[in-house]
Amino acid sequence: MSGSRLASGSRVAIVGGGIAGAGLAASLIFNGRARGCALDVRVYESGDPDAIAPPAILTPECRSRLAALGARVPQEWRAHELRGVELLSHGQREVMPASAGGLWVVDGWPQGQGGLSLVREALAGAATSQGARFVSRRVERVEHQPCAADAPAVVRKNGPLVVRAQGSGERFHAVALATGAGASLGDSFFPGFQPAPSVAAVQARLRLPTPRMGPPPLARLWMSPLPSVDGLVLLPGAHSVYALAYGPAVTPADLCQALMMAARDGLVEEGFELLALETTRLPYGPGRSLVAPGQLVVGAAAFGHPLQVGVSDTLASCSRAAVALLDAGLEAPALERRYVRDGLADLLDDAAAGARAVTWLRRAGRRAPQAFITARHRVAAAGTVGSGVLGLPAPSPQVLLSVARWAGIRETMSSWVRTAVEPLPTTIPTMERDLYYIVDDDPDQREAMTQLLESTGAHVVAFADELALFCAVARRPPTAILLDVVLHWVDGLRLCEGLKQHPLTRDTRVVVMSGMNRPHIRQRALDAGAEAFLPKPVDPERLLRQLMGVVPTTSSAPSEAPLDAAGETGRYAS
Template identity: 75%
Template sequence: MSADRLVSGSRVAVVGGGIAGAGLAASLLFNGRARGISLDVRVYSQGEPDSVPPPVVLTPECRSRLAALGCRVPLDWRVHELRGVEVLSQGRRELLPAPPGGLWVVDSWPHGPGGMAVVREALSTAATAQGAQFISRRVDRVENQPPSPDAPAAVRGSGSLVVRAQGSGERFHAVALAAGAGTSLGENFFPGFQPAPSVAAVHARVRQSASRLTLAPLARLWISPLPTIDGLFLLPSAHSVYVLAFGPAVTPADLCQALMMAARDGLLEEGFELSCLETTRLPFGPGRTLVAPGQIAVGAAALGHPLQIGLSETLATCSRAAVGLLDGGLSPASLERRYIRHGLSEMLEDSAAGARSIAWLRRAGRRAPEAFLAARKRGAVGGVYSGGVLGLASPTPLALLASARWAGMREVVGSWLRTTVEPVPTAMPTLEPDLYYVVDDDADAREAMTQLLESTGATVVAFADELALFCAVARRPPTAILLDVVLHWVDGLRLCEGLKKHPLTRNTRVIVMSGLNRPHVQQGALDAGAEAFLPKPVEPQRLMQALLGETPEAPRSAPLRPAVGPLDLESDRYAS
């Protein structure tokens, strides 16, 4: 058994049983067999199943790479096909057509698994057919411990790397990390390991009553819909829309508010339902130290950026890692040369350019969609193996970075020379008199407020879930909105501020209510644009004064904490 090369009988561990892990296992066995080398490949499939099952977009290149790994690409994966990707920013939009061959959306959720699970299973089946073994254990660390000279021959020939997984330990000649972005192993993979940096993200599934894909088969990228969101993806499938928001400070509440804005602007259908939501991490550039003696990182742990759609880059790292391990040997110098410099150099450059372009697209503002078109006209800027962004053949990340930088500088200079004039929609909906919206997650408070307003002859629409509010206000502007501070998904003050910032909803009167009658809460409501603040329990006389536009009289006795049980709970919730 050679100490610095993989030969027949060598044992290889792959940490991570996702698409990158299964793809690397299949590529190792396929390329090894082509060289006359029979390997023992074990895949440690770790982690919990996805709470939000993502779909998969298969580009023509993705499908070719899957077929080359022995993964059968069935024709029913083509059931849902995108016409292109629409880029939006500050009221402007541009359509980037799909490449020849189309963008296939693989997904069967909610009636079956998400597309990522479907492709992962197909790749795992292909890898298993070639001899890979999948082990359901979580890896804790990888140790470099050469066997002692007096160890049995079987131990001396089983490799120097020990994979510790839930109390057990096995020896291997090589170990690959394919555990995704933001991997928790860190230096437990090897000392000095520096994977791809990552950025915070939140993703969710939105269910709709009708198929948006049938009506408009477009994926959408919304550049900076909120200050905390760098980009928002809307990817339609048969019965749902997958949404992904990324940015250094993005939170679940930010994603929910962006969804309400998308519904208001017609990007989502009215009456959508948020089915599942969780935080995640996305790769945001190239890793710096990816190899060690017999150790290598692939997939999102090695490189990537949020503007990648599809699996091409992940599958490319798998094939290049397999070739690097088989042809380059196991020493760090040979792996660095064969895998990093010769295999990943252009992909690492693309990842860096893709991550840097996001900041410039934010600066470009309304010019961001035009930057994508300008980058397409520049042609292929990059190496022979450079891929495009958003699942397209072009623009390449380097071309997009150049165009986004130019658009960003023009926008910054132009903002010094002009007065911002916000576009107003051509068709403004008519205000409906005596229509009031009540938004409160407390059923008793909501019912009481509804009965009070209906007793005056008004029409009342009550919302237990605030997600549909933006859409309703944009289509049927009410006389006023009575808005609770503590809601399920989004803080009521942020919701008020969002309503006041858009030309379709800025003139809608908002009255904020809260069980916490504190000066900072009152001031926060007024700063957010509310016409009045009413402490709970709401006095009918003060409410009617606020609805009529009169200054409400100070309450005769405004306790700082209401004595009623449910409102006490709300005060505690807000204070916490």
């Protein structure tokens, strides 16, 4: 150390090994060497990567920042480009085109890694080649423990901050947090730490039946497709589609229902397969307390909003954090001034405006797509240059907020003088009588109930995947749906509730089945809109009576149905 500043040999710990962590490591070493300061940088990786690695959207600015940090940008990353972003809301559509070569979708999934993982590896490779070390340990807390005067010299020179990771503790002069949204250490990083607020989100991977061909595709942002979903983002890849739904109360069932509607409207290709789904968190504004003596926060843990696509702002925070640590010293007031007020001011303002714009875009309803177009033209007319939303140069979050607020006010005033009607497709499929859908992840149970219903002359389609049900029910509404409670992706009761809330399926009969024959489960099923609750093992006679009001003769029932000790028809168990 040299006074309160980093000097050659200073030790820096980075908590989080994603793009922000690897980017900060590369930026620290690069900027340190430019100042004649060789740093010892260690990056703590959690060792628990997300099941879904999203694709990366690389803008020209992103690619320039990666190259400046020494990360190789392979030419094959350009293999997939977007021709723009389509905006949808309440039946209205607008397209914001991208310039040629402007938006690259980097993704190797499902054959290889997701795009963010590929970009992270490029940054980690650049940092490692310059001397950074990556350690697979989960950090539990960071402690400020100045060394006693009589401590050994080897201890005193290693810094006052102790990083506790899985039972071990090491000293550092500075520690940075780069864990992403919703995964911060809170007060365990430093007392009073207030990271960026976050909003619930659900992400999924859809595999396409055939590789995408033809002209460059469009990314899509569907605003407020459901009451619980503020936005649905669809990013197309060569072999897949990445879907992200966000909102304060969004659930996996909401994403499945939104995807069903997207398939109905031709926004995603029919025949896709849902291969992965998980919940996550998105940054939703700026953090309030981001620095302490020798400590600071970068990336999504510090700021962000759902309309922020790409990693340019994250990389910008890494560069500004590195410069602040090297030039401003390790004292909290100096870091606050150099990093937060001078370095992040514009990014924090954009994060606040972007989060507020999401709320107003929801209120704007059918006016929301046009708000983007109006805001983009205003930026172009003003001649300003800055980071925009959705990976495009314009509009900026602050200009979009101004336009979206006015659009939301106008839409609210208009709603006072008209009756709100929930939008429906121009052609509503007719319910097919004697068509029954069965949704159960147990193949034996599906087969048994299929045979039972087909013995009455009914047509039966059985699904193991609840998303397939959503897509089918929009095209061919059945007489009734038999729905298991425990499914692969979504809770069956939540699925029932979603079906009864949507205008296409609200009149479809739903019978819920479950081996958990408890009063509260039964009541939840009825509250969700189910016509009846049948405990497993299901009684065939009761099932047929519930669905058809009759019980077939013994000769028409499946011959393999055994009799129990009391002489009654056996029940089908899962």
